Amino acid sequence: MATITPLFAPEQGTISANKEAASASLESLLAIRFFEEAVDGLFARGLMHGTMHLSIGQEAVATGVCAALRKTDYITSTHRGHSHCIAKGADLTRMMAELLAKQTGYCRGRGGSMHIADVETGNLGANGIVAGGIPIAAGAALAQKMQGRDNVVVSFFGDGATNEGAFHEALNLAAVWDLPVVFVCENNKYGMSFSTTKSMKVEKISERAAAYGLPGVTVDGNDVDAVFEVAKEAVERARVGGGPTLIECLTYRHKGHSKSDKNLYRTKEEIEFWKTKDPVGIFETRVIESGQLTAEEVEQLTQKVRDAVRLAIQEATQAPDSDPAELLSSVFRQVS
Amino acid sequence: MTERIITYAEAIREAIGQAMEADESVFMLGEDIGVYGGAFGVSGDLYHRFGEERVRDTPISELGIVGAAVGAALVGMKPIVEIQFSDFTAQAMDQIVNQAAKIHFMLGGELSVPMVLRAPSGSGTGAAAQHSQSLESWFAHVPGLKVVLPSSPADAKGLLLSALDDPNPVIVLEHKLLYKTSGHVPEEMYRTPIGVSNVVRNGTDLTIVATGVMVSRSVEAAEQLASAGIEACVIDVRTLSPLDMDPINASIAETGRLMLVQEAPKHVGFMAEVAARVSEGPAIYSLTEPVLRLCGMDVPIPYAPQLEKSVVPQLDDIVEGAKNLVRGV
Numbered sequence: 001m002a003t004i005t006p007l008f009a010p011e012q013g014t015i016s017a018n019k020e021a022a023s024a025s026l027e028s029l030l031a032i033r034f035f036e037e038a039v040d041g042l043f044a045r046g047l048m049h050g051t052m053h054l055s056i057g058q059e060a061v062a063t064g065v066c067a068a069l070r071k072t073d074y075i076t077s078t079h080r081g082h083s084h085c086i087a088k089g090a091d092l093t094r095m096m097a098e099l100l101a102k103q104t105g106y107c108r109g110r111g112g113s114m115h116i117a118d119v120e121t122g123n124l125g126a127n128g129i130v131a132g133g134i135p136i137a138a139g140a141a142l143a144q145k146m147q148g149r150d151n152v153v154v155s156f157f158g159d160g161a162t163n164e165g166a167f168h169e170a171l172n173l174a175a176v177w178d179l180p181v182v183f184v185c186e187n188n189k190y191g192m193s194f195s196t197t198k199s200m201k202v203e204k205i206s207e208r209a210a211a212y213g214l215p216g217v218t219v220d221g222n223d224v225d226a227v228f229e230v231a232k233e234a235v236e237r238a239r240v241g242g243g244p245t246l247i248e249c250l251t252y253r254h255k256g257h258s259k260s261d262k263n264l265y266r267t268k269e270e271i272e273f274w275k276t277k278d279p280v281g282i283f284e285t286r287v288i289e290s291g292q293l294t295a296e297e298v299e300q301l302t303q304k305v306r307d308a309v310r311l312a313i314q315e316a317t318q319a320p321d322s323d324p325a326e327l328l329s330s331v332f333r334q335v336s
Numbered sequence: 337m338t339e340r341i342i343t344y345a346e347a348i349r350e351a352i353g354q355a356m357e358a359d360e361s362v363f364m365l366g367e368d369i370g371v372y373g374g375a376f377g378v379s380g381d382l383y384h385r386f387g388e389e390r391v392r393d394t395p396i397s398e399l400g401i402v403g404a405a406v407g408a409a410l411v412g413m414k415p416i417v418e419i420q421f422s423d424f425t426a427q428a429m430d431q432i433v434n435q436a437a438k439i440h441f442m443l444g445g446e447l448s449v450p451m452v453l454r455a456p457s458g459s460g461t462g463a464a465a466q467h468s469q470s471l472e473s474w475f476a477h478v479p480g481l482k483v484v485l486p487s488s489p490a491d492a493k494g495l496l497l498s499a500l501d502d503p504n505p506v507i508v509l510e511h512k513l514l515y516k517t518s519g520h521v522p523e524e525m526y527r528t529p530i531g532v533s534n535v536v537r538n539g540t541d542l543t544i545v546a547t548g549v550m551v552s553r554s555v556e557a558a559e560q561l562a563s564a565g566i567e568a569c570v571i572d573v574r575t576l577s578p579l580d581m582d583p584i585n586a587s588i589a590e591t592g593r594l595m596l597v598q599e600a601p602k603h604v605g606f607m608a609e610v611a612a613r614v615s616e617g618p619a620i621y622s623l624t625e626p627v628l629r630l631c632g633m634d635v636p637i638p639y640a641p642q643l644e645k646s647v648v649p650q651l652d653d654i655v656e657g658a659k660n661l662v663r664g665v
């Protein structure tokens with residue numbers, strides 16, 4: 001087990017104005033960053049296989065949104081799903097074990113990075129299919145309503161996903177059925193290599209909400225507080241039967257789309273510019289300047305999270321490899 | 337003549353480039369085929385050579401882009417759609433199955449859909465269950481679609497050029513593991529006919545019928561078998577629809593033994609069709625042993641490398657299977 005402090009919403013006010021909440025959010029940001037830097041390193045050394053989509057640079061979205069959620073709330077995630085999984089509260093060891101193709105991984109080594117999910121913390125799955133999780137989120141929200149529960153479902157997806165039919169159909173369903181779902185678009189300006197300036201004619205993805213009669217809002221996705229505030233409002237509305245919201249978080253991925261990306265479609269200057277808007281650095285500075293955390297406390301948290309990631313690698317490496325013997329019996333759940 | 341060795345991906349790119357030079361109505365559309373050069377590097381520099389109008393980067397909208405290709409094809413264009421992974425044809429299935437495949441027939445032969453849909457297929461890259469499938473029998477089951485699985489660089493070029501000549505929708509499933517393999521490919525615009533199975537290797541002890549990446553794997557197995565005194569005839573079906581059984585039946589008459597090798601899951605897979613065709617004709621009387629099907633397991637493709645390998649026929653499995661078939665165990 002290598003876990004970090006679970007995220008939570010302060011009673012009132014925003015995250016950076018509350019010492020405990022700020023500290024938990026910083027842990028989340030750092031855990032996502034260090035976890036992904038670690039897997040990037042393992043991949044480069046040939047110790048990890050397949051491909052990998054890193055969310056380095058986008059940590060504030062998952063952190064700000066999940067801080068507004070309860071443990072019993074659900075999420076659907078994407079191919080770029082490590083951040084969602086960590087922010088919802090997953091164990092870093094079991095995540096690392098999954099990526100290292102171990103039997104103790106969250107998916108027993110069958111899913112890998114693209115399908116990673118901790119079901120216990122309400123994660124209904126990362127998804128290799130762009131937009132695949134969006135209608136699923138609407139369906140999970142429908143079930144909450146039908147079962148009389150007050151859980152909320154958040155669907156994470158990228159800018160590119162909003163050009164799929166599944167996105168549009170799901171938003172309409174959620175709107176006409178008043179479902180307790182929050183659609184969170186991580187707009188990192190590109191769907192793989194294709195810029196949003198070429199893939200859509202609308203200026204803001206949040207404008208698309210109007211077509212289905214639900215509120216749409218655009219927010220600075222590199223600012224944990226800003227993301228948290230809009231997420232909190234949308235989640236609260238959804239929880240009391242006020243229906244869905246589309247939130248567009250403007251952010252940027254520092255790394256290539258996947259492991260085979262040569263970054264031919266964007267400039268070095270653009271990447272460097274966005275590195276100056278690093279969500280982790282911004283939040284660190286803010287909590288130190290506001291006096292909620294001292295520089296020493298930030299340093300201690302940093303060390304704590306580094307140790308957790310190191311422990312995750314250590315524990316995962318020692319775990320047994322996933323077992324081919326059980327595959328055939330794993331396709332269906334046993335009929336009882 | 338010296339052999340010109342290029343890769344499978346280069347052969348496909350060359351075919352597309354030559355077709356675009358020869359025919360203004362040929363154009364490409366797909367995700368990340370422009371500056372990125374394609375997820376598997378197939379389109380490469382075509383964007384720089386032919387421009388963004390004819391090498392058209394699209395939003396992530398598979399249903400829309402296949403539909404757009406169908407529409408363009410109906411009225412005089414020859415679109416080549418690249419679906420980034422064959423798994424995502426699922427998004428576009430209405431346009432492929434209900435539209436492209438049926439329009440010519442439904443409308444009394446008045447229109448046709450000369451569209452080529454290319455997509456990388458198969459496992460072996462650690463991309464897990466939603467990026468590794470072998471879905472050829474989905475398409476082969478739909479009347480109105482031609483289905484092609486090139487297994488070598490030369491066939492990748494020749495079959496693609498035939499697909500472009502064809503006035504009907506042709507689904508070309510390329511295997512991811514083959515993109516970087518190389519072989520002799522003539523420079524001119526030659527055609528490899530659709531609907532003709534290819535005898536890749538002659539042999540009199542058993543007949544191996546294979547598709548996709550299993551063809552080269554079977555040839556490699558046949559070489560190992562030869563050193564054990566077993567001569568295998570290897571036949572690459574090459575086009576699943578239409579299916580040419582002639583060389584298969586002819587070979588069985590000589591060998592009396594039939595082994596069928598595919599990567600896709602066994603249940604209701606393409607090789608069941610081959611076995612059924614054999615059993616429907618006189619060739620069945622030539623068989624001295626039951627047919628042996630060596631297929632993928634009936635499971636989704638797992639991520640872990642050792643798991644992924646274990647669910648798809650490997651070289652040793654083919655060698656072993658052939659030996660058992662010949663020795664009658």
Ligand SMILES: Cc1ncc(C[n+]2csc(CCOP(=O)(O)OP(=O)(O)O)c2C)c(N)n1
Pocket residue numbers: 053079080128129130131157158159160161162186188190191192257367396398420424427
């Ligand atoms: C249906 C489908 N089409 C295409 C792909 C290939 N693909 C994987 S991620 C991706 C880009 C997705 O862009 P976006 O939704 O903006 O998410 P981001 O990668 O930027 O986080 C593409 C094209 C896919 N996985 N699924």
Ligand SMILES: [Mg+2]
Pocket residue numbers: 158159160186187188189190191192
């Ligand atoms: Mg994006």
